[in-house]
């Protein structure tokens with residue numbers, strides 16, 4: 001049985017006081033959602049403060065990115081060990097904004113995934129197609145290419161330790177959510193690709209989140225799909241009420 005993971009990607013939002021207040025508001029009510037794993041991913045500069053605000057709660061801390069090298073002359077970058085030092089358990093890798101705005105390639109994502117696993121962090125590896133790719137009937141090919149590239153160096157045992165996030169780029173921050181059927185189909189395609197590349201056990205055990213304009217109002221139907229194991233939430237994760245509403249929807253469909 002895969003436990004749902006509802007994760008908030010706060011992106012480049014909030015200030016220190018706002019981040020701490022949001023973390024506290026989520027932590028206070030997380031106890032009423034025992035069947036859902038909860039995670040927040042603040043900006044790097046607020047990880048320490050948010051980690052302190054979450055102390056003793058069942059809300060995990062994660063980062064939005066990391067660098068694959070362990071240490072050295074890499075100005076502005078952050079290593080897996082530094083994230084662990086601040087209490088992070090997860091790191092989002094290959095988010096579409098990093099792929100499409102900052103030029104991250106599957107190969108760059110792959111070395112980060114390998115480094116995160118080696119350090120003991122759980123990577124949340126994001127994949128998803130552009131609107132033009134969906135309209136051209138290329139969704140399955142795009143996610144296959146992203147999986148093959150981003151997970152190239154992984155074994156079946158490694159795959160069981162990651163989380164995947166299917167995030168259609170056209171649904172991120174647009175209010176245009178994938179239908180439960182569209183999302184479920186891609187999640188099934190992802191499991192088929194993993195079963196072919198690795199084995200059925202790994203494909204069955206890996207958690208696959210959906211991300212893209214998830215709100216409390218649409219979360220129930222999405223999270224009721226058999227292959228959708230939680231949500232990666234952007235905009236709606238910036239309000240405790242909305243984030244917890246999505247988590248409650250995940251809890252309700254267990």
Ligand code: PEP
Pocket residue numbers: 009167171172173174175211212213214232233234235236
């Ligand atoms: C995201 O950026 O991961 C995301 C899913 O954003 P939003 O929920 O705002 O579409």
